[in-house]
Amino acid sequence: MKEEILELIEKQRFNDLREYLEKINSADFPSLFEEIEEEKILIIYRILSKEKAAKVFAELEPDVQEKLINYFTDKELKNVLDELFFDDTVDLIEEMPANVVKRILRNVDVKDRKIINELLAYPDDSAGTIMTTEFIDLKENMTVEDAFEKIRKIGLEKETVYTCYVLTIDRKVIGVIDVKQLLIANKEEKIKNIMNTNVKTISTLTDKEDVAKMFDKYNFIAMPVVDMENRLVGIITIDDAIDVLQEEAEEDFEKMAAVTPSDESYFKTTVFKHAKNRIVWLIFLMLASILTGNVISMYENAFSALPILVAFVPLLMGTGGNCGAQTSTLVIRGFSQDEIKLKDFLKVWWKEVRVAILVGTTLALINAIRIFIQYDIGQTKLAVVVGLTLIIVAMLAKSLGCILPMLAKKLKLDPAIMASPLITTIVDTCSVLVYFNLAVLILGV
Amino acid sequence: MKEEILELIEKQRFNDLREYLEKINSADFPSLFEEIEEEKILIIYRILSKEKAAKVFAELEPDVQEKLINYFTDKELKNVLDELFFDDTVDLIEEMPANVVKRILRNVDVKDRKIINELLAYPDDSAGTIMTTEFIDLKENMTVEDAFEKIRKIGLEKETVYTCYVLTIDRKVIGVIDVKQLLIANKEEKIKNIMNTNVKTISTLTDKEDVAKMFDKYNFIAMPVVDMENRLVGIITIDDAIDVLQEEAEEDFEKMAAVTPSDESYFKTTVFKHAKNRIVWLIFLMLASILTGNVISMYENAFSALPILVAFVPLLMGTGGNCGAQTSTLVIRGFSQDEIKLKDFLKVWWKEVRVAILVGTTLALINAIRIFIQYDIGQTKLAVVVGLTLIIVAMLAKSLGCILPMLAKKLKLDPAIMASPLITTIVDTCSVLVYFNLAVLILGV
Numbered sequence: 083m084k085e086e087i088l089e090l091i092e093k094q095r096f097n098d099l100r101e102y103l104e105k106i107n108s109a110d111f112p113s114l115f116e117e118i119e120e121e122k123i124l125i126i127y128r129i130l131s132k133e134k135a136a137k138v139f140a141e142l143e144p145d146v147q148e149k150l151i152n153y154f155t156d157k158e159l160k161n162v163l164d165e166l167f168f169d170d171t172v173d174l175i176e177e178m179p180a181n182v183v184k185r186i187l188r189n190v191d192v193k194d195r196k197i198i199n200e201l202l203a204y205p206d207d208s209a210g211t212i213m214t215t216e217f218i219d220l221k222e223n224m225t226v227e228d229a230f231e232k233i234r235k236i237g238l239e240k241e242t243v244y245t246c247y248v249l250t251i252d253r254k255v256i257g258v259i260d261v262k263q264l265l266i267a268n269k270e271e272k273i274k275n276i277m278n279t280n281v282k283t284i285s286t287l288t289d290k291e292d293v294a295k296m297f298d299k300y301n302f303i304a305m306p307v308v309d310m311e312n313r314l315v316g317i318i319t320i321d322d323a324i325d326v327l328q329e330e331a332e333e334d335f336e337k338m339a340a341v342t343p344s345d346e347s348y349f350k351t352t353v354f355k356h357a358k359n360r361i362v363w364l365i366f367l368m369l370a371s372i373l374t375g376n377v378i379s380m381y382e383n384a385f386s387a388l389p390i391l392v393a394f395v396p397l398l399m400g401t402g403g404n405c406g407a408q409t410s411t412l413v414i415r416g417f418s419q420d421e422i423k424l425k426d427f428l429k430v431w432w433k434e435v436r437v438a439i440l441v442g443t444t445l446a447l448i449n450a451i452r453i454f455i456q457y458d459i460g461q462t463k464l465a466v467v468v469g470l471t472l473i474i475v476a477m478l479a480k481s482l483g484c485i486l487p488m489l490a491k492k493l494k495l496d497p498a499i500m501a502s503p504l505i506t507t508i509v510d511t512c513s514v515l516v517y518f519n520l521a522v523l524i525l526g527v
Numbered sequence: 528m529k530e531e532i533l534e535l536i537e538k539q540r541f542n543d544l545r546e547y548l549e550k551i552n553s554a555d556f557p558s559l560f561e562e563i564e565e566e567k568i569l570i571i572y573r574i575l576s577k578e579k580a581a582k583v584f585a586e587l588e589p590d591v592q593e594k595l596i597n598y599f600t601d602k603e604l605k606n607v608l609d610e611l612f613f614d615d616t617v618d619l620i621e622e623m624p625a626n627v628v629k630r631i632l633r634n635v636d637v638k639d640r641k642i643i644n645e646l647l648a649y650p651d652d653s654a655g656t657i658m659t660t661e662f663i664d665l666k667e668n669m670t671v672e673d674a675f676e677k678i679r680k681i682g683l684e685k686e687t688v689y690t691c692y693v694l695t696i697d698r699k700v701i702g703v704i705d706v707k708q709l710l711i712a713n714k715e716e717k718i719k720n721i722m723n724t725n726v727k728t729i730s731t732l733t734d735k736e737d738v739a740k741m742f743d744k745y746n747f748i749a750m751p752v753v754d755m756e757n758r759l760v761g762i763i764t765i766d767d768a769i770d771v772l773q774e775e776a777e778e779d780f781e782k783m784a785a786v787t788p789s790d791e792s793y794f795k796t797t798v799f800k801h802a803k804n805r806i807v808w809l810i811f812l813m814l815a816s817i818l819t820g821n822v823i824s825m826y827e828n829a830f831s832a833l834p835i836l837v838a839f840v841p842l843l844m845g846t847g848g849n850c851g852a853q854t855s856t857l858v859i860r861g862f863s864q865d866e867i868k869l870k871d872f873l874k875v876w877w878k879e880v881r882v883a884i885l886v887g888t889t890l891a892l893i894n895a896i897r898i899f900i901q902y903d904i905g906q907t908k909l910a911v912v913v914g915l916t917l918i919i920v921a922m923l924a925k926s927l928g929c930i931l932p933m934l935a936k937k938l939k940l941d942p943a944i945m946a947s948p949l950i951t952t953i954v955d956t957c958s959v960l961v962y963f964n965l966a967v968l969i970l971g972v
Contacts, residue, residue, distance in 0.1 A: 341853045
């Protein structure tokens with residue numbers, strides 16, 4: 083691809099170039115632009131048709147968009163903005179620095195600017211921020227023929243034409259109809275007779291994560307967004323819903339690894355920003371782990387008398403952490419999949435306790451065998467101490483692994499912050515406590 | 528919802544019940560069925576229209592589907608199977624026990640059975656397993672009018688009618704056209720003049736995860752699946768692509784928490800199965816952590832002489848583990864988002880090293896302050912030992928956090944297995960080694 087393009091530019095065969103570029107999917111341009119130098123990018127971009135140019139622009143990374151805008155004449159910028167869907171324009175404005183935003187707003191039509199400002203006003207993460215105000219609206223007394231007329235007239239500028247919404251005069255949603263249904267219906271048929279009156283709507287203030295889940299559940303291509311008076315103000319299309327699903331999963335991955343989530347890509351984030359995203363949790367967890375250390379110090383006499391005791395601390399801490407991580411991850415994901423609910427608390431906990439007994443006992447036995455192999459057979463008591471600790475720690479870790487995320491949920495916090503790193507640290511302290519107490523008790527050190 | 532339905536059943540107002548049920552979205556039935564007893568479920572199900580019944584059936588959990596099938600007469604079963612899309616039938620067959628599968632295959636038409644067997648033959652996780660063989664195919668010499676004729680005739684049974692594929696006589700894909708384009712085109716226009724000839728196709732053997740990524744990238748509603756001879760054999764629709772994206776993310780979450788991934792839901796998985804999914808990693812990691820213990824034992828003299836040394840082991844192990852978890856998670860997700868590639872190795876590693884130096888030093892300073900507060904000022908050397916260890920461990924952990932997943936990728940293994948649990952265990956050993964060596968060196972114990 084790249085080669086052909088560069089060659090066509092070389093030979094100044096711009097008509098062939100344009101033809102060639104029009105065939106390339108707009109989603110393939112970002113990776114293409116990464117590989118070629120800026121002035122060539124500009125040449126390519128300026129050769130594209132108005133529509134294609136806008137499609138391509140919407141796909142680009144913010145930093146590339148900014149570069150292009152700075153090259154653009156006001157006329158070029160206006161062309162792009164006219165073609166962009168409102169939700170893409172809003173995304174753009176949210177990413178650009180103030181001076182660029184000023185230029186953008188100066189170059190959109192007055193009526194568009196009004197809509198854009200409304201969209202910008204919605205709270206973060208609300209449905210309003212990902213919706214587009216472009217949709218096909220029909221009236222219930224239209225015939226199928228009229229409907230097709232309208233779609234043909236304004237269809238192409240709309241992000242999706244396949245789901246049409248039937249509105250009253252005061253723009254309340256009373257029905258929804260798919261083009262599929264229109265296609266098989268009789269041309270003279272009235273819309274009101276074939277529309278589906280049971281419409282699932284989204285409020286502008288609904289959390290976009292819940293919106294994404296509805297798309298996942300109902301397999302819609304688009305969903306209508308209504309204001310407080312149930313008036314249709316926009317639609318959300320499935321491609322935006324997918325992006326939200328992806329973002330939310332990434333955020334959970336980062337939170338669960340004790341990283342402060344950020345939208346920027348790994349490489350676009352500076353070393354300093356990376357450090358900033360990670361240091362907070364590291365400090366907190368480090369300070370927390372001091373407690374474990376102090377507990378160990380309390381048993382100085384024990385391990386001074388029997389130094390081998392210390393050798394099992396990593397094993398116990400590690401196992402406890404892993405048991406907790408397994409449970410907390412399953413519970414946290416269970417929440418975000420709406421599979422586990424708060425009312426299931428006892429069900430989950432009881433399940434985890436039984437799992438803990440199974441795995442704890444297995445680990446204890448394996449470890450006992452290993453102790454007999456590594457040290458002489460006289461270590462029965464030691465094997466008992468470590469084994470018992472393993473079982474208790476497994477139960478403790480798995481209990482905390484389900485209790486803490488549930489607690490966070492109850493307190494309206496994000497359960498993901500209760501993931502392995504935090505639980506590991508808490509479990510560490512407990513395991514050391516249990517371990518040395520059993521040691522003192524059974525080994526009498 | 529539940530109350531109304533139960534009441535209508537109570538009063539045997541079955542016509543009203545049917546009307547009421549038809550209005551409910553099929554995706555809402557699974558949760559409804561969970562709340563009411565079986566014979567009522569059967570009553571409700573049998574009242575549904577043929578089409579609705581099939582839609583609802585496709586949404587149900589395998590265990591409910593199995594129960595229903597066991598209640599079904601062969602005629603009822605046949606009705607459902609006739610209405611189901613092929614990809615749903617295949618999903619069903621893959622979930623059901625052998626005896627039910629026999630009954631299913633006995634009740635599908637001969638020609639359908641042939642198709643189903645073909646679909647079942649595709650390798651796991653391949654595009655073939657999630658595609659449906661129902662699509663709209665056009666010929667290039669058809670007019671737009673003809674195209675609409677065809678869509679009207681066969682449209683409703685097709686899972687999506689909005690993307691049509693233009694085939695040669697030997698079923699090779701030469702073009703794709705959206706209903707949107709057909710709607711605005713002139714009725715007499717020939718398809719070949721308006722179709723898009725640059726078609727992105729998927730091979731039946733493509734990994735379904737790659738398929739899902741293409742949907743995410745190109746925002747298609749449907750994509751064509753072709754065999755080795757580039758003949759169209761089916762299409763994949765966006766709803767199936769979303770499910771794959773979700774599944775893959777969940778699998779990563781489980782792998783990264785040292786849990787063997789499983790498709791079953793948390794509650795549907797037995798305690799024993801849960802234990803089985805978790806024990807393998809727990810045993811492996813426990814055995815690995817023995818090494819750390821043995822290393823500690825090697826320095827028995829050191830901590831017998833200066834017991835306070837032991838108090839810092841949890842802090843160092845914990846911090847190392849957390850640093851490693853942060854990096855490995857970012858790298859693993861970077862891979863699955865195609866944002867980080869193998870060739871970026873040095874770029875990533877160099878970035879992580881600098882981040883490590885920043886966070887390591889910060890942690891070292893904070894910890895030094897804390898040592899001076901907790902113990903008397905004489906502990907400068909101790910603060911130096913712990914501080915240096917923290918910095919080195921941070922660098923080690925973040926290096927391993929990017930090297931190991933990269934290595935796994937290079938070896939064509941799943942990078943997700945190189946997540947925090949494994950890295951933590953490896954880092955533990957290193958940190959203890961570094962720590963006690965520095966202690967011996969600087970504190971001369």
